[in-house]
Amino acid sequence: MPELPEVETTRRGISPWLTGRTITGVTVRRQALRWPLPDLATLLPGRTVQQISRRAKYLLLACDAAGTLLIHLGMSGSLRILPIDTPPQTHDHLDIRFGSHCLRLRDPRRFGAVLWTDTPPDQHPLLRHLGPEPLSPAFHTNYLYASTRQRRTAIKTVLMDGKVVVGVGNIYATEALYAAGIHPNRAAYRIARVRLDRLVAAIRQILSAAIDQGGTTLRDFQQEDGKPGYFRHQLQVYGRTGEPCYRCQTRLRMQRIGQRSSAYCPHCQH
Template sequence: MPELPEVEVSRMGIAPHIEGHRVNKVNVHDARLRWPVPEQVHQVEGCRLLRVTRRAKYLLLETEQGVLILHLGMSGKLRVVPIETPRVKHDHIEIEFDTGHCLRLNDPRRFGALLFTEDNVEEHKLLAMLGPEPLTESFTADYLFQRSRDKKQPIKTFIMDNHQVVGVGNIYANEALFKAGIHPKRAAGAISKARYQRLVKHIKETLAEAIQQGGTTLRDFTRADGSPGYFAQKLQVYGRGGKMCMRCKKPLKEIRLGQRSTVYCTQCQR
């Protein structure tokens, strides 16, 4: 599943091609996505697309009429192509612009979504209860420390909870906890503020690096221009279970935590 950095890379890829341009038509070739695509998406036809923003993993296409809420699901891809470009299998949605190009959503598993709202998008039921964005000033060690008090759940599942902070996916949680020297099973409420300061710092740095490098989660993800959207990061623990720790040279341990693969160093993480 595309994580926050991959969605942000996608936003950066499509925005220059569609912002400021008028939507001529919305073609829904298959409405059977995660939720049925509502007829209201056609209300943006004839409207100018003002900007493309992101909230968590949702792309928000803001128009003069309302906001299209787009989610890539498990396998969604976005491309901006000339309208006459033949569609390929699983091209379910097309948004045509007055430039002669269209934004296409290709989604083999159909876990993606395209919704519409005329109301304040931040109050939409999918967004209203989300935690802060990790790369903003509102995500601080003080915030995370206060939210964690009396929490007995493992710190890894705590920081992956979108109600606490959005966008810290499995890869990035593994990496940030390793860099901060925190054991993934340690209770969130048992971690000091000083350690949360290190953790928040490494969450921000890890996500920022992933965005800069284009992401790392899906090998088959392509950006709007068709080039690979994911570039290998120097992952220190994720996907390296059983291999030597890059710091202490002891074997990394791999377990299942919250139904997700979790890799850590028994020596470096406490």
């Protein structure tokens, strides 16, 4: 399920193929994902992709001065670069063609989104209230400390709240809390500053390492060339419920926190 490292991996993969290229055509096989698609056949052909950036889990394709295409991969989306004559498979919803190749969006569960904005993307309603990027200087210990003092809910829920910090989903929240020795269900406001310092560092370190590994592939995620991400092999707790903790050998447990399954070590995390 694409979280920040998977989206960033995708961005880095497709960027060299698309930047500076002119879109020659579009094939829309399904007119709505999470929301109806914009009229891409009118908006895109003839536009040149200036750059591809990322905000939270959104990919932003800047198209000339005309506007920006926003793509969200939901939980099962992937983007690939393929020759335009590659037969589409089930759930291949959209091709954006540029010469002999196309950017193909596949999303079995259709939780993803494709949107268009002709104003600066940071002002888009879905982006304007987002918290800081976890790998930016704006995400620091004092910020997280201030953001958690009034929050009595589980720290894991807070980490996955995009208004606090973006890009951290179930996998990396689970891993970061283990690395920092914090119980995922601990009330956020009851975590001391020094422990939040460790948590900030863990989030940064884990996200960076995951990007270096091309993200985590559990089932659906693939890079632009079809290869999986390799961070799955570095996961310490996610998906390991019932197996021994790598540090202390205690059996890892699982709890539902905010509708999400959360693995943790009852000995190492408090």
